[in-house]
Amino acid sequence: MTSTPPTPANPPSAGASPPPTPANPPSAGASPPPTPPGPRSRLRSALRHWGPQAIFLLVAFLGIRAWQLRGTAEGLAPAIAGRSVQDPGQELSLAALRGRPTLVYFWATWCGVCEHVDPNVASVARDHQVLTVAVNSGRPSAIAAWMQERGLEMPTVGDPSGVLARAYGVRAFPTSFWVDGEGQIQNREVGYTSTLGLRVRLWLVR
Numbered sequence: 044m045t046s047t048p049p050t051p052a053n054p055p056s057a058g059a060s061p062p063p064t065p066a067n068p069p070s071a072g073a074s075p076p077p078t079p080p081g082p083r084s085r086l087r088s089a090l091r092h093w094g095p096q097a098i099f100l101l102v103a104f105l106g107i108r109a110w111q112l113r114g115t116a117e118g119l120a121p122a123i124a125g126r127s128v129q130d131p132g133q134e135l136s137l138a139a140l141r142g143r144p145t146l147v148y149f150w151a152t153w154c155g156v157c158e159h160v161d162p163n164v165a166s167v168a169r170d171h172q173v174l175t176v177a178v179n180s181g182r183p184s185a186i187a188a189w190m191q192e193r194g195l196e197m198p199t200v201g202d203p204s205g206v207l208a209r210a211y212g213v214r215a216f217p218t219s220f221w222v223d224g225e226g227q228i229q230n231r232e233v234g235y236t237s238t239l240g241l242r243v244r245l246w247l248v249r
Contacts, residue, residue: 115212115231120147120222123174123207125200128183129190135200137174137222144248145172146241147220148197149208152180152189154216156235161195163238164219168197171245175199178208178216223248 124136137147148164150157167173175197177186183201190199202208211220221230221244229248232240 112231112233114214115218116210116220117228117231120220120226120228121207121210123147123176123200125202125207126183128177128186128199128201129196131183135174135198137226140172140174141226142224143172144224144245145174145222146245147211147222148173148175148217149178149202149211149213149219150175150217151178152186157217158193160217160235161193161197163236163241165195165197166238167241167245171242173197176202176207178202178213179205221245221248 120137122137124134124138127133127135137145146164146167148160150161150164164173164175168175177199180186180189180201181203186199186201190196200207211218215233217234217236219232219236219241220228223229230244232244
């Protein structure tokens with residue numbers, strides 16, 4: 044005897060509705076999603092946005108630098124001579140350094156920016172001619188103690204009344220001068236300078 048297949052519990056009716064249509068069916072003529080901007084497009088957009096601000100900052104920086112350097116010495120470097128703050132028995136002078144490029148560095152123990160440049164100058168002083176001037180920084184013994192605490196070894200004379208600074212027209216600290224072997228000032232800078240920057244400028248004045 045054969046059995047007939049079971050009847051489904053809920054047979055589909057003849058008038059059953061079709062499956063629901065998606066809420067937002069894709070249109071036959073729909074445009075593809077926008078292509079993300081490429082590197083060049085992003086660069087152009089960044090330049091349009093940041094370019095004017097960068098130019099403004101550059102102009103402001105150059106203006107401030109020019110203002111700080113106004114009146115600083117040019118041409119033949121004024122004389123510098125005095126006793127070493129570390130060794131009062133040793134006389135230091137710029138004239139004694141003629142013949143090779145020399146970095147002349149004006150700084151002060153109370154100068155915040157100088158604290159970041161002093162180690163760079165001390166590093167250069169290990170293998171180049173350097174003469175530094177500590178301006179309005181107290182007695183030589185106090186300057187020497189301050190330098191010793193920070194491990195700074197660089198030839199230094201004191202300028203307690205700012206006479207040497209005025210001779211060089213220094214109004215801001217630190218201020219650096221690159222002097223060639225003939226005693227002529229070839230470059231000047233106010234503010235922070237890296238060790239590499241100090242060395243490269245000495246090389247350029249050879």
